[in-house]
Amino acid sequence: LIEDACQAFGSKWNEKFLGTWGDIGVFSFSPHKIITTGQGGAIVTNNDEVYERIKKLKDFCRIKPGVDIHTGIGFNFKFTDLQAVIGIEQLKMIEFRIKRKKEIYEKYMDGLSEVEFIQFLPEYLSQTVPWFVDIITETPRDKIISYLKENGIGSRPFYPAIHSQEPYRECKGTFNISSAIALRGLWLPSSIGLKDEEIKQIINVIERFS
Numbered sequence: 001l002i003e004d005a006c007q008a009f010g011s012k013w014n015e016k017f018l019g020t021w022g023d024i025g026v027f028s029f030s031p032h033k034i035i036t037t038g039q040g041g042a043i044v045t046n047n048d049e050v051y052e053r054i055k056k057l058k059d060f061c062r063i064k065p066g067v068d069i070h071t072g073i074g075f076n077f078k079f080t081d082l083q084a085v086i087g088i089e090q091l092k093m094i095e096f097r098i099k100r101k102k103e104i105y106e107k108y109m110d111g112l113s114e115v116e117f118i119q120f121l122p123e124y125l126s127q128t129v130p131w132f133v134d135i136i137t138e139t140p141r142d143k144i145i146s147y148l149k150e151n152g153i154g155s156r157p158f159y160p161a162i163h164s165q166e167p168y169r170e171c172k173g174t175f176n177i178s179s180a181i182a183l184r185g186l187w188l189p190s191s192i193g194l195k196d197e198e199i200k201q202i203i204n205v206i207e208r209f210s
């Protein structure tokens with residue numbers, strides 16, 4: 001079992017970290033993730049055979065780094081030292097980063113709790129590290145996006161439902177919940193660098209939306 005835990009660094013289920021349930025867990029360190037190295041990510045496994053295989057695959061399938069004898073077809077997925085340094089420095093502050101991500105989410109939730117056209121997805125902050133601040137809007141989303149933009153605030157619509165994307169158009173079935181969420185979901189500014197005053201300002205702007 002390969003577990004896609006790309007967005008879930010630091011999150012748990014039943015006190016066990018996501019990414020550690022399967023044989024292999026995959027994390028992304030692309031921008032906006034809990035930690036980022038620009039691009040790239042990490043694979044975790046307790047299986048020695050898988051570990052050795054992945055180590056070779058990412059290094060052109062050479063018998064060992066620096067020796068150009070190939071035992072199969074591999075790839076160049078090597079992580080650079082420069083990226084590693086950036087990641088390691090963020091890892092040293094992982095407790096703070098997780099705490100701040102949760103605080104940011106809570107501040108939005110508290111501040112927007114009286115705003116009728118906004119719903120929050122059920123989010124279990126005791127176990128989940130929120131990656132983005134997700135809201136579901138009852139008003140036309142485009143109007144909110146334009147209004148926020150006029151006020152200097154960026155936002156981003158949720159990913160389209162996967163069955164609506166070109167490669168999956170032939171997919172049979174109706175996916176009403178995915179479609180509804182995809183059309184109404186919006187991400188609010190979520191950067192770990194957001195200051196409390198900035199969050200307050202965003203909340204004030206949203207409260208004035210009519």
Ligand SMILES: Cc1ncc(COP(=O)(O)O)c(C=O)c1O
Pocket residue numbers: 004005006007027028029030039040041
């Ligand atoms: C669930 C999930 N899987 C895979 C990926 C891809 O990660 P990457 O961009 O590092 O290849 C992402 C990126 O956001 C993701 O959210």
